[in-house]
Amino acid sequence: MDSMHNKVLSLYKNKMSVEDMAFILEISVAAVENYIKDLEEENEFQYCENCGKRMVSIKGKKKKRFCCDKCRNEWWNAHQDQVNKRAYYVKTCACCRRKFLSYGNKNAKYCSHECYIKHRYHRERRHYEKRDY
Ligand SMILES: [Zn+2]
Numbered sequence: 001m002d003s004m005h006n007k008v009l010s011l012y013k014n015k016m017s018v019e020d021m022a023f024i025l026e027i028s029v030a031a032v033e034n035y036i037k038d039l040e041e042e043n044e045f046q047y048c049e050n051c052g053k054r055m056v057s058i059k060g061k062k063k064k065r066f067c068c069d070k071c072r073n074e075w076w077n078a079h080q081d082q083v084n085k086r087a088y089y090v091k092t093c094a095c096c097r098r099k100f101l102s103y104g105n106k107n108a109k110y111c112s113h114e115c116y117i118k119h120r121y122h123r124e125r126r127h128y129e130k131r132d133y
């Protein structure tokens with residue numbers, strides 16, 4: 001990378017338009033675009049997952065998903081459902097054997113309180129029957 005590349009990169013990071021860069025660096029717009037193309041090959045360009053803004057991240061450095069904290073917060077707020085879905089577990093009810101979704105509890109055994117009571121009652125009755133006979 002020569003010094004012109006570095007100048008273009010620093011202006012680019014400041015979100016300056018191609019036209020303004022061309023004016024400041026006293027080169028043509030096409031030349032600026034060429035420098036940017038070189039820089040794209042040199043660096044990894046990423047897009048903010050919230051606003052779609054292009055971000056520059058230098059190769060080898062940790063990749064960023066969002067351009068700023070505001071965007072990160074906005075994205076997480078808008079995707080609460082997606083985030084929460086991770087806490088659902090598909091379980092088989094120990095009583096009725098039907099599959100059910102357990103929210104946030106991967107050790108859940110019953111699909112409903114009803115099944116919980118029923119299953120416990122059966123178990124206890126079996127227990128008592130055994131003892132009685
Ligand atoms: Zn953003």
Ligand SMILES: [Zn+2]
Pocket residue numbers: 093094095096097098110111112115
């Ligand atoms: Zn059940």
